Amino acid sequence: MAGEHERERLLRWVERVAAFCVEEWGLPPITGRILGWLMICDPAEQSAGGIAETIGASRASLTSNMRFLTAIGLVKKVRKPGDRTAYYRIEDDAxxxxxxxxxxxxxxxxxxxxxxxxxxxxxxxxxxxxxxxxxxxxxxxxxxxxxxxxx
Structure with missing residues (x-):
């Protein structure tokens, strides 16, 4: 299945980003996975639930990491009109x-x-x-x- 193969390739790249963030910046792996996924995902805006499912993280862990990433200005929280779900995207100037x-x-x-x-x-x-x-x-x-x- 081509879609599953592509997803595996994307997730391997996300793991490389996470490993870099751990080794070079001392960030937790989940933080690196979030950054990696938000860099390569399509569409650019992703729900917290979707991100958690994709990178294999708990919602609680994802929420605290998203708070950190938005506070330092690397990730932006966006709302879509008529949709109560919060979406996240990497900041253009991250x-x-x-x-x-x-x-x-x-x-x-x-x-x-x-x-x-x-x-x-x-x-x-x-x-x-x-x-x-x-x-x-x-x-x-x-x-x-x-x-x-x-x-």
């Missing part, structure tokens, strides 16, 4: 938000590294280790400033 947050945290660490350079006196092995971090973070900030995300 990945731009993720990247922006990462850049902001790296920028904050760049400031901490700058303070460390002052504390280390600007010379010697301690300063070299801190300078390496500072230079890398400065390079990344410059790169991001020169190449903003395209849509």
């Amino acid at each position: 990945w731009q938000k993720v990247i922006q947050r990462k850049l902001e945290s790296l920028s904050a660490f760049g400031e901490i590294a700058g303070e460390g350079l002052d504390l280390a006196g600007g010379e010697g092995h301690r300063a070299e280790r801190i300078q390496a971090a500072h230079d890398s973070l400065t390079w990344l900030q410059d790169l991001a400033a020169r190449h903003p995300p395209r849509r």
